[in-house]
Amino acid sequence: MRDRFLKACRREPTDCTPIWFMRQAGRYMSVFRKIREKHALLTVCKTPELAAEVTLQPVARFDLDAAIIFADILLPIEPMGLHLDFVKGEGPTIFNPLRDKKDVEALKPVDPESDLRFVMEAIRTVRPSLAIPLIGFSGAPFTLASYMIEGGHSRNYIKTKQMMYGAPDAWNLLMTKLTTVLIDYLCAQVKAGADALQVFDSWIGALSTSDYCQYVLPHMKRLFTGLKKCGVPVIHFGTGTATLLKMQREAGGDVIGLDWRIPLNEGWNLVGHDVAVQGNLDPVLLFAPHAEIEKQVTEILALAENRSGHIFNLGHGILPETPEENVEAVIEWVHKKSAR
Amino acid sequence: MRDRFLKACRREPTDCTPIWFMRQAGRYMSVFRKIREKHALLTVCKTPELAAEVTLQPVARFDLDAAIIFADILLPIEPMGLHLDFVKGEGPTIFNPLRDKKDVEALKPVDPESDLRFVMEAIRTVRPSLAIPLIGFSGAPFTLASYMIEGGHSRNYIKTKQMMYGAPDAWNLLMTKLTTVLIDYLCAQVKAGADALQVFDSWIGALSTSDYCQYVLPHMKRLFTGLKKCGVPVIHFGTGTATLLKMQREAGGDVIGLDWRIPLNEGWNLVGHDVAVQGNLDPVLLFAPHAEIEKQVTEILALAENRSGHIFNLGHGILPETPEENVEAVIEWVHKKSAR
Numbered sequence: 250m251r252d253r254f255l256k257a258c259r260r261e262p263t264d265c266t267p268i269w270f271m272r273q274a275g276r277y278m279s280v281f282r283k284i285r286e287k288h289a290l291l292t293v294c295k296t297p298e299l300a301a302e303v304t305l306q307p308v309a310r311f312d313l314d315a316a317i318i319f320a321d322i323l324l325p326i327e328p329m330g331l332h333l334d335f336v337k338g339e340g341p342t343i344f345n346p347l348r349d350k351k352d353v354e355a356l357k358p359v360d361p362e363s364d365l366r367f368v369m370e371a372i373r374t375v376r377p378s379l380a381i382p383l384i385g386f387s388g389a390p391f392t393l394a395s396y397m398i399e400g401g402h403s404r405n406y407i408k409t410k411q412m413m414y415g416a417p418d419a420w421n422l423l424m425t426k427l428t429t430v431l432i433d434y435l436c437a438q439v440k441a442g443a444d445a446l447q448v449f450d451s452w453i454g455a456l457s458t459s460d461y462c463q464y465v466l467p468h469m470k471r472l473f474t475g476l477k478k479c480g481v482p483v484i485h486f487g488t489g490t491a492t493l494l495k496m497q498r499e500a501g502g503d504v505i506g507l508d509w510r511i512p513l514n515e516g517w518n519l520v521g522h523d524v525a526v527q528g529n530l531d532p533v534l535l536f537a538p539h540a541e542i543e544k545q546v547t548e549i550l551a552l553a554e555n556r557s558g559h560i561f562n563l564g565h566g567i568l569p570e571t572p573e574e575n576v577e578a579v580i581e582w583v584h585k586k587s588a589r
Numbered sequence: 590m591r592d593r594f595l596k597a598c599r600r601e602p603t604d605c606t607p608i609w610f611m612r613q614a615g616r617y618m619s620v621f622r623k624i625r626e627k628h629a630l631l632t633v634c635k636t637p638e639l640a641a642e643v644t645l646q647p648v649a650r651f652d653l654d655a656a657i658i659f660a661d662i663l664l665p666i667e668p669m670g671l672h673l674d675f676v677k678g679e680g681p682t683i684f685n686p687l688r689d690k691k692d693v694e695a696l697k698p699v700d701p702e703s704d705l706r707f708v709m710e711a712i713r714t715v716r717p718s719l720a721i722p723l724i725g726f727s728g729a730p731f732t733l734a735s736y737m738i739e740g741g742h743s744r745n746y747i748k749t750k751q752m753m754y755g756a757p758d759a760w761n762l763l764m765t766k767l768t769t770v771l772i773d774y775l776c777a778q779v780k781a782g783a784d785a786l787q788v789f790d791s792w793i794g795a796l797s798t799s800d801y802c803q804y805v806l807p808h809m810k811r812l813f814t815g816l817k818k819c820g821v822p823v824i825h826f827g828t829g830t831a832t833l834l835k836m837q838r839e840a841g842g843d844v845i846g847l848d849w850r851i852p853l854n855e856g857w858n859l860v861g862h863d864v865a866v867q868g869n870l871d872p873v874l875l876f877a878p879h880a881e882i883e884k885q886v887t888e889i890l891a892l893a894e895n896r897s898g899h900i901f902n903l904g905h906g907i908l909p910e911t912p913e914e915n916v917e918a919v920i921e922w923v924h925k926k927s928a929r
Contacts, residue, residue: 405908407873414877454829457849457871459888489794491831492851509797511832531797533747537754548799568745 251381254315258445258482258504260525260558266550266587267314268580269384271486272566273307274319278573280306290335294320297370304375304383310573312580314560315382315445318372318438322388322449325434326397328364329356329426339401346400347412350419359430361437368434369441376442384484385438389450390427390472391465397423406455413464424468432475439479446476447484448502451565454489461493466500473501484527488565494519508564509534513552517559525558530579532563535571539578546582555589591721594655598785598822598844600865600898606890606927607654608920609724611826612906613647614659618913620646630675634660637710644715644723650913652920654900655722655785658712658778662728662789665774666737668704669696669766679741686740687752690759699770701777708774709781716782724824725778729790730767730812731805737763746795753804764808772815779819786816787824788842791905794829801833806840813841824867828905834859848904849874853892857899865898870919872903875911879918886922895929 253263276282284293284303293299303319323341327333332344347353362369368385376383388396395409396402403409413420435446456465476483485502487493491511498505498520507516507528517526530549534542546561553559561583567576593603616622624633624643633639643659663681667673672684687693702709708725716723728736735749736742743749753760775786796805816823825842827833831851838845838860847856847868857866870889874882886901893899901923907916 405873407876407908407910410871410873411876414874414881454850458852459885460871489829489850492855510794510829512798515832531750531800533745533750534754536747536751541754545799568747570747 250379251314254382254560255444255482257558257560258484258525260523262557262589264589265584266553266559266561268561268583269313269315269317270307270563270567270576271317273311273313273317273576274303275567276569277567277571277576278306278310280310290321291333294324295367297367297374300367300371301374304371305378308379308381311577312584313381315384316375316379317384317386317447318368318375318443320368320371320386322386322451323393323396324365324368325359325361325387325430326393328359329430331397341396341401343396343400346408347397347423350416350422353419353423353426356423356426359433361434365434365437369437372438372441372443382444383442384445384447385435385441385443386447386449387431387434389448389453389487390424390431390468391456392450392452393427394420394423395452395455403452406452410460413460417464420464424465428468428472428475431472435476436479439481443481445482445484446479447486448472450485450487450497453487453493453497456493458492458496461496466496469497469500476501486527491516498524504558504560506562510564513549513559514554517553517556522556522558525560527560527562529562529564532565532568532571535563535567535575535579539575542575542579543582546579547586550583550587555587561587590719591654594722594900595784595822597898597900598824598865600863602897602929604929605924606893606899606901608901608923609653609655609657610647610903610907610916611657613651613653613657613916614643615907616909617907617911617916618646618650620650630661631673634664635707637707637714640707640711641714644711645718648719648721651917652924653721655724656715656719657724657726657787658708658715658783660708660711660726662726662791663733663736664705664708665699665701665727665770666733668699669770671737681736681741683736683740686748687737687763690756690762693759693763693766696763696766699773701774705774705777709777712778712781712783722784723782724785724787725775725781725783726787726789727771727774729788729793729827730764730771730808731796732790732792733767734760734763735792735795743792746792750800753800757804760804764805768808768812768815771812775816776819779821783821785822785824786819787826787846788812790825790827790837793827793833793837796833798832798836801836806836809837809840816841822865826867831856838864844898844900846902850904853889853899854894857893857896862896862898865900867900867902869902869904872905872908872911875903875907875915875919879915882915882919883922886919887926890923890927895927901927
């Protein structure tokens, strides 16, 4: 197996900088759109053969250093009792959002091997056909809680923060339950064959440092401690996190995700050089002319200073309209320009 | 005139920390909603008597240290040739967004005294009835450009960045034209009676530091240099700016706005203590129980360490559903707890 991704997670020297893309199996690929014309998003997630097929699409097309199982960050909230669907043009919608402590108390425990069996099946299906590591993943407790309380995407997270500030008992119970579910779910993915894990705390950047410290950090510490028994590298990802990076490092993870808002060297200095980092090209750069993309790829590699422990990625998921040839070009530039 | 706001802008000692709220004349006030039931947003902006009335509503209700003229950050783009309206539930919509350099070249110069006369009239109407300073304002070039190119709010700023990266000539022409219009527009507001100015670069946090440096900073420097001749303090505001604050300081402004994501002391250290700062309570805190609001207000004041040059505010505009009594409570706490 080509192992430069796993080596970089452990900050071991590699022949060149490994690269993969968040949401690399996605709508920017014409072969993916063909599958989606016939099947709803949740159907693809819940049909192991389809999820496996879609996982392999970018691996077949591009010279990637890691695959990521096709799934959605929200999958674990369904067996907890939330009715989830993806409404066209609106993103995820939860039809019975949590309102109070009673709703939180009613959340069900999850047995990932049965309740989320389709994810494990997809991992077991895809793993043997891969010559690169496979990443399992889930949303992080805060990000999942925000969807569960708001009922979908949110701009200001008013209801989420209202529970946090106004009903801290309900909030802590919710975060505790989510953390338990996520430890089991992510460990089950490793047992099924995942070689690494990524925890997506995509919307954590909405919080102040003191709120993160009080309402999120203890749960994240428990999550990462619980994931240690899996024995695989864990990537801790968020966006808008310039002021949270130090605390995210404290929370845990072998690799800390950086978005494009912070220069890679500054981010790495903040989290410390005894941890690996992943990032951090602006996803919108993939819409720019090649000269501009190449310039910024080169800049990021220069800021990494050839240190072991840099995984090249975007600062957030690849956007649906991204030209495929630009993805191909970035991979080639990263591999060539970083060759030791 | 009660001058603690202007003194704080100049970092002079004050009897207590001044406070005002971004979007303090807004939908969270029942008297404002009554006006808006009868008149569209743009009608209120363009009818000096209505704009003046609405400007005075929060001043009559709360013990504020500054008023801000009721207007919209987008007003200057209309006379440049863009068709602007506020579509219910969608926010601002521009019906003829800019696509290319030809569209940018066709933008018209603006004479604020005639083209935006209603703003000056509103300022002239309201100024004599105020016992506190009046703030004039506008959107900043990047934030306005993003609306002009995207046609409204944007999540990823793909089209904006595509022009930035792909058509830098068009981008720089647009930013140059906007900067010229804004200098004239803001200076006209001062001439009409504004005692201070705020430049809202609300969405600048979408940019990496290197993109800010290359595509925005030169224009912002020209803007703040141009505003110096007005002779009033200028507040330079943005959100998601933790990584941009140093460059925003370099760009200019007597007061730098901080959002809630960065602890006030860290933000002030970054911009330097030879400049004033404004902020930085999370607007969503105003939905929390009083004990939690009071705790976080106290924390912010503690981080300001009784230094001259702190203006208390939210980290972004007040939200429409905010309870009025919480606004009142915050003002009282800030004044009492900061009394020297």
